[in-house]
Amino acid sequence: MSVSYENSKRVFEGIKAAGIKSVSALPETWLVHLLQRAEDDPDLELIEVAKEEEAIGIAAGAYFAGEPHLLLMQNHGFLAAINGIVSLAQLYHIPLCMLIAFRGHWGEPYPWHTRGGIITEEVLRALGIPFEYARAPENVAKQIKEAYTFSQSSLSPVALLLTRDLMED
Amino acid sequence: MERAKCLEVIYPELKDKLVVTIMGACAQELYNLGHRENFFYLQHAMGLASSIGLGLAKHLPKEKIVVLDGDGSVLMNLGTLSTLARYRPKNMLHIIFDNGSLLSTGGFASHTTSGLTDLAMMARGAGIEHVATAVNPLQFGEAVLDAFERDDFSFIVAKVQAIGPDKFGMDLHLAENAFRFRRYIQEKKQQGLKE
Numbered sequence: 109m110s111v112s113y114e115n116s117k118r119v120f121e122g123i124k125a126a127g128i129k130s131v132s133a134l135p136e137t138w139l140v141h142l143l144q145r146a147e148d149d150p151d152l153e154l155i156e157v158a159k160e161e162e163a164i165g166i167a168a169g170a171y172f173a174g175e176p177h178l179l180l181m182q183n184h185g186f187l188a189a190i191n192g193i194v195s196l197a198q199l200y201h202i203p204l205c206m207l208i209a210f211r212g213h214w215g216e217p218y219p220w221h222t223r224g225g226i227i228t229e230e231v232l233r234a235l236g237i238p239f240e241y242a243r244a245p246e247n248v249a250k251q252i253k254e255a256y257t258f259s260q261s262s263l264s265p266v267a268l269l270l271t272r273d274l275m276e277d
Numbered sequence: 278m279e280r281a282k283c284l285e286v287i288y289p290e291l292k293d294k295l296v297v298t299i300m301g302a303c304a305q306e307l308y309n310l311g312h313r314e315n316f317f318y319l320q321h322a323m324g325l326a327s328s329i330g331l332g333l334a335k336h337l338p339k340e341k342i343v344v345l346d347g348d349g350s351v352l353m354n355l356g357t358l359s360t361l362a363r364y365r366p367k368n369m370l371h372i373i374f375d376n377g378s379l380l381s382t383g384g385f386a387s388h389t390t391s392g393l394t395d396l397a398m399m400a401r402g403a404g405i406e407h408v409a410t411a412v413n414p415l416q417f418g419e420a421v422l423d424a425f426e427r428d429d430f431s432f433i434v435a436k437v438q439a440i441g442p443d444k445f446g447m448d449l450h451l452a453e454n455a456f457r458f459r460r461y462i463q464e465k466k467q468q469g470l471k472e
């Protein structure tokens with residue numbers, strides 16, 4: 109299994125096509141090609157954080173500034189960011205468009221990913237965060253655009269789960 | 278030194294800057310000086326004030342950003358110091374009011390109380406170049422003026438007493454604050470485009 113170069117490219121093109129101007133991120137294996145592209149793109153502001161919760165603050169700043177922003181993280185990073193999501197984004201009605209690498213689920217060979225993977229959907233539901241699964245490469249650009257649109261209209265966090273089908277070859 | 282006094286000293290300077298403050302006592306003291314549309318009060322999420330500041334600073338290069346933080350809050354998000362060092366937002370000033378206390382929740386001692394933990398040294402260790410410590414209002418005022426003149430990221434630790442306002446209460450809902458803060462910024466951007 110290797111991280112899909114082609115589909116990472118599709119995701120990146122989807123981010124660009126959605127009009128995203130800045131991205132905050134913390135690396136994870138499935139995101140390496142994506143982040144490489146973001147780093148190499150002079151028109152995209154990339155802020156890499158030390159912990160994913162910081163990205164919630166940065167996203168709020170970008171929103172106040174009126175700049176289309178997107179967050180890239182793995183699901184364990186989402187779990188690490190929950191207080192920020194609840195007590196900043198949800199409390200103040202600040203939109204978040206989160207692309208989350210959905211590790212630790214069907215087909216996961218690595219034991220350390222599994223607990224987080226098993227509970228991710230239930231935590232999203234408990235928080236009232238709308239989410240969708242990105243599986244098919246031909247749909248992902250549309251899904252990113254829709255996630256962004258919905259985050260802005262609902263003033264809510266929204267999550268697009270990047271699945272194994274999409275991210276691995 | 279009292280934080281309320283420090284805020285009073287810099288209040289006139291905050292007129293045209295975007296200000297993000299932590300919750301509770303600090304938010305109330307700023308509010309008591311007179312609310313302005315360019316103030317955002319982060320009333321609960323500890324540690325994220327400087328992350329919001331970074332997000333503002335990176336996307337609004339023409340604005341000056343002032344973050345009013347606390348020792349307890351910043352200790353919850355120490356990674357922010359290294360993120361700020363790495364991205365070095367030139368248009369941002371990060372002030373930590375170090376009262377050695379979790380004042381807004383019962384005044385329990387924080388990790389900085391004993392003087393063992395030195396936030397200024399931690400900031401330097403994270404790679405922040407311009408770090409100042411102020412122990413009296415004069416020093417504080419000077420450090421802030423230096424920071425505004427300097428076209429670079431600046432960090433100030435202000436040693437203050439663990440005292441806060443007598444009364445709490447703001448006539449401003451949280452979401453209302455967020456909406457109005459954003460609108461203030463967008464209108465300013467529009468004006469900037471017209472000029």
Ligand SMILES: Cc1ncc(C[n+]2csc(CCOP(=O)(O)OP(=O)(O)O)c2C)c(N)n1
Pocket residue numbers: 191299300301302303321322323346347348349350351376378379380381382387
């Ligand atoms: C995650 C989390 N834990 C605990 C609290 C409760 N709490 C509210 S204010 C506060 C203390 C803040 O301390 P500091 O940043 O030093 O500011 P001060 O109140 O001393 O001005 C605490 C612990 C909280 N808001 N969030």
